Amino acid sequence: MAARIFIDGAAGTTGLEIHQRLSGREDVELHRLPDELRKDGDARRDALNTCDIAILCLPDDAAREAVGMIDSDSTRVIDASSAHRVADGWTYGFPEIYGRNAIRKARFVSNPGCYPTGFLALVAPLVREGLLPADWPYSVHAVSGYSGGGNALIDRFETEGDLAWRGYGYAMGHKHLAEMQIHAGLAHPPLFAPAVVDAMRGMVVEVPLSLRAMPRAATAPELRNALAAHYRNSSIISVSTGKMPQELLLQRGAAPWDGMELFVFADMETDQVRLVARLDNLGKGASGAAVQSLNLMLGREETSGLELSA
Structure with a gap:
């Protein structure tokens, strides 16, 4: 019997991409x-209370309202949304960090933010x-x-023809900070410098480290090997362990992609390291992650319906 799925907020970018990944599947019945x-x-x-799984693609306040409607x-x-990413009673939907069984058993799952996905994959x-x-x-x-x-931002970039880069978050206190700190197990929130570039999709998240100045820090090869070991059984997250590329690119016309690549760039003489994640902000950073969690919650193959051809 097909699981009944209701996407609340299906007209937005995340909702539309979730719908695209689920359409045509015989094991789910989409309700819009x-x-x-x-x-x-x-x-x-009515839709929220008659579905098997509701996927909320809404602003934070509307997401909280939707949860309150469920009897x-x-x-x-x-x-x-970001409404429940550090809330009690919610399971953080990052199976590579918290384990697949946690997602399988959960009733309430919060989808990670796109920037925190890259940061947490590297640091946690x-x-x-x-x-x-x-x-x-x-x-x-990070750039996205x-x-x-x-x-609103899509319209701004696509109508203002000369807009190439937008830096923001200069007031500090970005809503992703609590999510990054708590799920990475940090004593302090990180200093977060986000920006937007003139591309529809794609994201690069970087954490620079000066290992020589850090107490209790491993070497760059140890960091790389640990990440490779952690994600060795993942079909979604890969760690580059061969020759490091000289550059990383985001393409304006990139196709949807639900994977993520991690890199450990290092200068062995100075002990300087750049931990880098490359992903699709609409893929593993949003819609792809939601479908991954949905698959686990339904007991399906984790990668069903995901776009994993880079």
Whole structure:
């Protein structure tokens, strides 16, 4: 019997891409409200309480409202907003960090943010293994495709023809910081420097390290080997262990991709290291991660419906 899936917020970028990954599958039955009922409270309440799994692709306040509408004990939830990423009673939907069984058994799953996905993939396993200190003041530099900013930012980049780069978060206090700190097990929130570039999709997240200045830090080869060991059984996350590339690129016309590549660039003479993650902000950073969690919650193959050809 097909599982009944309701995507609340299916008209947004994340919802549309989730729908694309699920359409055509015989093991799920997609339920979408017609446009005239998308904001109808009664219609949404009925859909939320009659589905097997609801995927919330909504602003934070609307996501909290949707959860409050659920009376059925059998409805499970994947929330793609940032409303519940550090909330009690919610399982963080990063199976490579928290384990696949945790997602399989969960009723409420919070989808990781796109920037935290890259940061946590790099840092969380190394801190957990004691190879990097938990009390270090880490920095995160990242660029993302403009689709991560929703329809307003998409329109801005596509209508302002000369807009090439947008830096933001200069007031500090970005909403991703708590998520990064808590799920990496850090004593302090990292210093986060995000930016948006003139590409629809794609993301590079970088954590620079000066190992010589850090107490209790492993060597660059030890960091690389530890990451490779941690993700050795993953079909989604890969660690580059061969010859390092001289450059990393984001392509304006990139196709959807649900994988992620990790790199450990190092200068052995200075002990300087750049931990780098490359991913699709709409893939493993959003829609692909939601589908991955959905697959686990339904007891399906983890990679079903994912786009993994780089």
